[in-house]
Amino acid sequence: MADSAPLRVALVTGAARGIGLATARWFLARDWRVVAVDKDAQVLASALSELERESPGRVLAPVCDVSDPAQVQALITRIDGAWGRIDALVNNAGVAVFKHLVATTFEEWRHVMATNLDGAFLCSQACVPLMRRQGSGSIVNIASISGLRASTMRVAYGTSKAALIHLTRQQAVELAQFGIRCNVIAPGPVETAMARQVHTPAIRADYRDTIPLARYGTEEEIAAGVGFLCSSEASYITGQVLAVDGGFDAAGVGLPTLRRDFAGG
Numbered sequence: 001m002a003d004s005a006p007l008r009v010a011l012v013t014g015a016a017r018g019i020g021l022a023t024a025r026w027f028l029a030r031d032w033r034v035v036a037v038d039k040d041a042q043v044l045a046s047a048l049s050e051l052e053r054e055s056p057g058r059v060l061a062p063v064c065d066v067s068d069p070a071q072v073q074a075l076i077t078r079i080d081g082a083w084g085r086i087d088a089l090v091n092n093a094g095v096a097v098f099k100h101l102v103a104t105t106f107e108e109w110r111h112v113m114a115t116n117l118d119g120a121f122l123c124s125q126a127c128v129p130l131m132r133r134q135g136s137g138s139i140v141n142i143a144s145i146s147g148l149r150a151s152t153m154r155v156a157y158g159t160s161k162a163a164l165i166h167l168t169r170q171q172a173v174e175l176a177q178f179g180i181r182c183n184v185i186a187p188g189p190v191e192t193a194m195a196r197q198v199h200t201p202a203i204r205a206d207y208r209d210t211i212p213l214a215r216y217g218t219e220e221e222i223a224a225g226v227g228f229l230c231s232s233e234a235s236y237i238t239g240q241v242l243a244v245d246g247g248f249d250a251a252g253v254g255l256p257t258l259r260r261d262f263a264g265g
């Protein structure tokens with residue numbers, strides 16, 4: 001009898017909470033192995049405990065700062081030694097500084113760029129040799145709707161996500177010859193712990209008025225988009241931006257009033 005195919009391996013960064021943790025669960029529910037990475041050791045340990053109870057023996061959870069080239073290379077070497085492959089890389093690790101242009105320090109600017117952009121570059125670069133060796137792979141970068149449309153107090157965050165979108169297109173063009181597909185998810189407002197902390201009732205009302213579906217997304221809905229792009233069903237999709245945003249990016253000026261008028265008859 002022929003040996004069964006090896007379990008696919010997904011590397012998810014920023015996986016200790018939120019969208020990253022939901023994405024790890026998406027893969028595990030479909031019999032993948034998962035490397036769940038985060039730089040917050042305490043929160044990651046808690047997440048690992050949960051994931052191990054749900055999917056024993058199929059999770060690695062190394063602490064890693066994705067903005068550090070040496071740590072990233074050590075991470076990939078460890079995965080190669082343990083499981084010998086990486087089928088999907090989800091560059092989800094991200095940080096945010098919500099300040100106006102003139103109030104943002106250079107140190108804050110670099111902090112955001114180092115994680116959101118440099119981290120995705122370093123992880124992608126380090127994964128390519130393994131994916132190229134196996135002749136296939138999928139990279140999904142997690143950007144933001146803030147990378148597609150400008151918004152107040154997002155000069156560092158929005159710029160990092162816009163750059164990440166273009167990095168994805170560069171990756172797609174350069175890596176297609178090796179069977180590696182590269183796409184990017186641009187989430188709209190999502191019910192995360194961070195959103196619950198920083199979005200006031202007034203801000204939440206503004207978003208509901210602007211988003212055609214009139215609600216925040218869930219972490220699981222973003223994870224489902226990621227999973228689709230990593231699946232065989234997306235085998236002819238590369239270099240694309242998938243806005244999982246309830247229609248936010250498509251909405252124009254004055255849409256809330258027009259929608260209310262339409263709903264009224």
